[in-house]
Amino acid sequence: MSQTPTPPLRDLEHHDAFVERHIGPGEAEIAQMLRTLGHDSLEALTDAIVPAAIKSAAPLALPGSLTEVEALAKIRAIAAKNQxxxxxxxxxxxxxxxxxxxxxxxxxxxxxxxxxxxxxxxxxxxxxxxxxxxxxxxxxxxxxxxxxxxxxxxxxxxxxxxxxxxxxxxxxxxxxxxxxxxxxxxxxxxxxxxxxxxxxxxxxxxxxxxxxxxxxxxxxxxxxxxxxxxxxxxxxxxxxxxxxxxxxxxxxxxxxxxxxxxxxxxxxxxxxxxxxxxxxxxxxxxxxxxxxxxxxxxxxxxxxxxxxxxxxxxxxxxxxxxxxxxxxxxxxxxxxxxxxxxxxxxxxxxxxxxxxxxxxxxxxxxxxxxxxxxxxxxxxxxxxxxxxxxxxxxxxxxxxxxxxxxxxxxxxxxxxxxxxxxxxxxxxxxxxxxxxxxxxxxxxxxxxxxxxxxxxxxxxxxxxxxxxxxxxxxxxxxxxxxxxxxxxxxxxxxxxxxxxxxxPLGSCTMKLNATAEMIPVTWPEFANIHPLAPAAQTVGYRQLIGELEAMLAECTGYDAVSLQPNSGAQGEYAGLLAIRAYHRSRGEGHRDVCLIPESAHGTNPASAQMAGMQVVVVKCDAQGNVDVADLRVRAEQFKDRLAAIMITYPSTHGVFEEAVVELCEIVHAAGGQVYTDGANMNALVGLAKPGQWGSDVSHLNLHKTFCIPHGGGGPGVGPCAVKAHLAPFLPRTSPGAGIPAGENQEASIHGRTAQQGAGIPAAESRRTSQESPVGMVSATAYGSASILPISWMYITLMGTAGLRRATQVALLNANYIARRLAPHYPTLYTGRGGLVAHECILDLRPLKDVTGISAEDVAKRLIDFGFHAPTLSFPVAGTLMVEPTESESLYELDRFIDAMIQIREEIRAIEDGRLDREDNPLKHAPHTATMVSASEWTHAYPRELAAFPLPTLRLQKYWSPVARVxxxxxxxxxxxxxxxxxxxxxxxxxxxxxxxx
CATH class of the missing domain: 3.40.640.10 (Type I PLP-dependent aspartate aminotransferase-like (Major domain))
Incomplete structure (x- = not known):
């Protein structure tokens, strides 16, 4: 009888690594999805999606992945340095x-x-x-x-x-x-x-x-x-x-x-x-x-x-x-x-x-x-x-x-x-x-x-x-x-x-928030430190913050990072203030025009307005990309006043735009800076770096790509990452700088000698410079500091190879959903080879024209299947934007696909006249337990269709507590x-x- 050979120690240790816990699909599932897409490997798929002009030539200069036990021990040692x-x-x-x-x-x-x-x-x-x-x-x-x-x-x-x-x-x-x-x-x-x-x-x-x-x-x-x-x-x-x-x-x-x-x-x-x-x-x-x-x-x-x-x-x-x-x-x-x-x-x-x-x-x-x-x-x-x-x-x-x-x-x-x-x-x-x-x-x-x-x-x-x-x-x-x-x-x-x-929210990157990442948050050494505690008591925090800044700089290709902004929108604001201060330092304070594509998230123009900039909209072409011709016109028109352009990459519509390097060159030639919204960084980590293709500044959403949980709408962290020339203009880290002497009778109390820079050694690095002309954008030096261990743990657990693989699987999962749903719902925008980036936009507008069923009706019907809806009507009204992330298994992807196909069959039944145009399960979704168990049922469709449109729902069913609001x-x-x-x-x-x- 043959004996199974003992695998080498290296292979045994590999299976203790965190990477396989974070990434949902296993090797067999990945292979199955790749076959659906017609690609032999993740590398081949990556090459087909990511433009060669922006692709990183070298892997991230980060350590390899750790097990949960190893990472927790490492961060425990850091926490112990706090008093x-x-x-x-x-x-x-x-x-x-x-x-x-x-x-x-x-x-x-x-x-x-x-x-x-x-x-x-x-x-x-x-x-x-x-x-x-x-x-x-x-x-x-x-x-x-x-x-x-x-x-x-x-x-x-x-x-x-x-x-x-x-x-x-x-x-x-x-x-x-x-x-x-x-x-x-x-x-x-x-x-x-x-x-x-x-x-x-x-x-x-x-x-x-x-x-x-x-x-x-x-x-x-x-x-x-x-x-x-x-x-x-x-x-x-x-x-x-x-x-x-x-x-x-x-x-x-x-x-x-x-x-x-x-x-x-x-x-x-x-x-x-x-x-x-x-x-x-x-x-x-x-x-x-x-x-x-x-x-x-x-x-x-x-x-x-x-x-x-x-x-x-x-x-x-x-x-x-x-x-x-x-x-x-x-x-x-x-x-x-x-x-x-x-x-x-x-x-x-x-x-x-x-x-x-x-x-x-x-x-x-x-x-x-x-x-x-x-x-x-x-x-x-x-x-x-x-x-x-x-x-x-x-x-x-x-x-x-x-x-x-x-x-x-x-x-x-x-x-x-x-x-x-x-x-x-x-x-x-x-x-x-x-x-x-x-x-x-x-x-x-x-x-x-x-x-x-x-x-x-x-x-x-x-x-x-x-x-x-x-x-x-x-x-x-x-x-x-x-x-x-x-x-x-x-x-x-x-x-x-x-x-x-x-x-499956597009743009919002709802990925695994692993338990091991969350554990350090409530340790007393992180939780019980006052924000103005003296520097000698916060050595561990400063080590963790410095290491996280270095990790984020490496992932993005920028040179300096401020962790002060405590939301993505605050990070945008900080980045724009840095751009404005940079122009002023060069005697070009008149530069006040910010170009923003018409597809941009609403925080972009709102942040620009708050930073004292005038918003000028740049058109998008029929494929959803920034219209380069219109950009050239706007850049020339405002070349004497151009401060910046704000773009999202991959784009808001879920595609790697081919012209991003050219876009950066056009703006730089007109004297402006390039701000890249980091909302979609989950499609880039380990594959491409904004700071290397011409971007000058980004905010990052740690509550998206870097695994801080959304918390029902917060907390978030939105660090601002910049190239070296903008580093001196990151927000100050303590109050008081710039207050004119004698402005009020207690000026010294407002930061001159009162714990100035408490917890932060003077001139520790460019990021803590007290000489910045940009004041604080949040109340404390490091904003939501106590949740930074989450992102530190995520990067440490994944390591350089794990981060890259996570990005590749995020691309795979999104394209798998788009391909499986293509016979039922067209994907509005695609890139080369009909592929998308990390998210896809399903176009439901033709269905509404024929059946009266809106994207909102589909969103509410998904509740009956136990799903949160994708992003509704953004960036295009009447669409659903889907982002599965790398954390979802093939089982969960297929469960969502099955739900969407069943919903399409219900819409087809309306088209065929088998379901009434007004009295159908989509128009009345979600269905509560009270509705389907009532003694009287007044709808033209059966209760069973309302409550259990798929057999699997009989095994596990979420009941909406209320009907449509x-x-x-x-x-x-x-x-x-x-x-x-x-x-x-x-x-x-x-x-x-x-x-x-």
Missing amino acids: VFRSFIGQGYYGTHTPNVILRNILENPAWYTAYTPYQAEISQGRMEALINFQTMVADLTGMEIANASLLDEATAAAEAMTLAKRSAKSKSNVFFVSQGVHPQTLEVLRTRAEGLGIALHVGPDAEAATVDSYGVLLQYPDTFGRIGDYQALAEAAHARGALVAVAADLLALTLIAAPGEWGADIVIGNSQRFGVPFGFGGPHAAFMACRDAYKRSMPGRLIGVSLDAEGKNAYRLTLQTREQHIRREKATSNICTAQVLLAVMASMYAVYHGPEGLTRIARRTHRLAALLAAALRGAGIEVAGGFFDTLHVSGVDADAVHAKAETLRINLRQIHGTCIGISLDETTTREDVIALAGLFGADIDDLDELDAATADALPAGLRRTSPFLTHPVFNSHHSEHALLRYLRALADKDLAMDRTMI DNIYGDKNVFCSCVPIGDFQGEPEAFSEPNVA
Whole structure:
């Protein structure tokens, strides 16, 4: 009997590698798909698709792949170089306890973190309910009428408030007043944003706001030094001259002090980080914006609203989408695309879990500890400012000596200047912490309880909150772990995320977010680091960030990378600011024209407008490519003003355009720079590098190509990668540079000596240069730093060969779908040999002409098959754009293909008259379990066809929780808060009364 030979050790080890876990199809499946396409190998297919002019000659200069065990051990060693001190720095970031039920069942749960933006309402009801809770929480605590479903961070939210006020105020002034009590990073981002938009900032003491002629005012409540101001008279004065009042507020403080809406605020922004979201070295954290109802149609970001479904039941949806950048393009009010949905869900559930009483208890305890610390310090003769919530402004001390003593106790305090220190307490502060903090200043606390009995609160008497908040049953029903656990499960069960099914969205690259990549995110060494922690405590973070920047530079062919932008749109903005600053440095600041193809994603023109550029549209030809002839005309027409062109490559329509090198040469000859949108980088890694074919700058979507999960619409990371000549113009990494001396009485507090460059060694590299003329675009140096380990892990696990193979399989999967569906749906655009890149556009427009069936009908019918729809009507109306990614197996691809073929048969039945043109399963999709199990069935087609159009669905079936949602009703009857509980119990209480447009 022959014995099977033992394979060599190398082969045995190979099967432990991660690459085969990430890439869906195995060798046999790849061979089968290649046969369908008529190619012998992945290399042959690659040669047929990718133009030779851009193809990289050498492999990526990265190490080989690692196993999960090896990669986790390597990153564990890096994490160990960070030091987790107790941080009382504050400045907008506070310690918090993430309830374990939320940590495990949201942050670590792929049902939540792998979901996509809820553009398909019917399969997003769970996460939209969580976001409705967030909106209600914010509106209640701020005393405003409406709130959005999160923004990126507090600083950029303040910038959005600045522009919202500009659009909405009666005043014709061009001045925006900013209190010198705002956080330093907020002022820095405001400066960056205002400069591009031509807005003049006036920074000064609060009292000046009543007299300065401005269209808007920004106040901090409590301010960055802890003071709680009485701003009612100031607000009245601002309103009298036609200005609006924006307030940056602390949600936890608002449980104890009067809501801004009660004393005259028009817009309230802030950060929900302290509601259960760790420091994470600066992010991601969900910011918020709330405003008066009158401004809701100009409000940036996403709004979750309530509408009706086809059965007359309440259903959630994204409302007023005509405000968003993908509709308004260069006329958009902002370029926001990614938000911070996952973190907003966490914050909302923190409020649900604790309820109003629990939040108030946390706030009262935090304030009491702060009041006791202040009393102890005053008892020792130390000056402490009064009227605070959780932050003490200590003056008249030797700050350097106190900091040195604090370091020996592993304590971080906020350095304000040589004689002043800030101390911010929070939910995590203990009695022992208060005693230790007092001791740093020579104040001894013998008996904290005795001190407690003798110490009054420090909240201003006239500003104590008396109004109720969070009265809706959802905030008063889930306080036990069992109750919250089941609530979270019930919401997750309503949704379709990547843990259930392929999400074949074109352009959005919904690929595997591997568990091993996610694990380090919640390690204390990454999660519990304050963004302003001293450099000596962040050695591991800086190593990881430096290595990730180098990896991304190698993948793209650029020379320098900034990881500061915390969304793709922010990365676009940073890239355009770099281009603009570069031109100015050469005495060509007049270059302000940005050429953008008509097929571009809406963030492109929106970002260009925000950067102060004039958008000029370039035509596309009949094949969807940039019209080179029209480009030549535009480049010549604007050669004296041309700043840049923004292209997407492979193109927005899913094809490798042959003329991209020529395009770059035309723009460079006219004096412009080439910006390449990195949304489609998943078709390039290991095959071609934008920085080598003539592109000057790109943003990358780490939440696409590099595996950070979409999180239901965020978090995202959008690093900006540039060639060497643009490197000096990447965003600064700390606030303060460029503030004129003497601009305000506390200029030094805004970054001159206050932790300047904290965590970042001066001149560490070009990317951290403090000399850049471009200010910060996000609130922290590295944006959403705590999720950068995900992309580091992905690249490390895949290695140079694995990354290239992933790209090739992404091309294979897309072409396999296009070829299999070709007899049923034509692919709108193809490249050489009828091949596409990593995505294909299925043209459904001819079907609508014949049958009345729209692309939206097909999208909704796919829900009955358990699929999230492909990208609907982008970049061409009436089409579906499909991107399967490399992570999907042949089984899953065929399951999707079978569904699409069955849908085509149903459309053919309408063509043949076998199904009614109006009463058919596509027009009435999706079908709920209630619909198909009702005692009466009124449709002309059978229930079985509605519910189980394929036999495999009898084995595993997803039921949409709602029928098709009425979009028109939702926009006409705007309701963006928690629905009265009676509406879900069949009671007649009408939900559409408040906030009616």
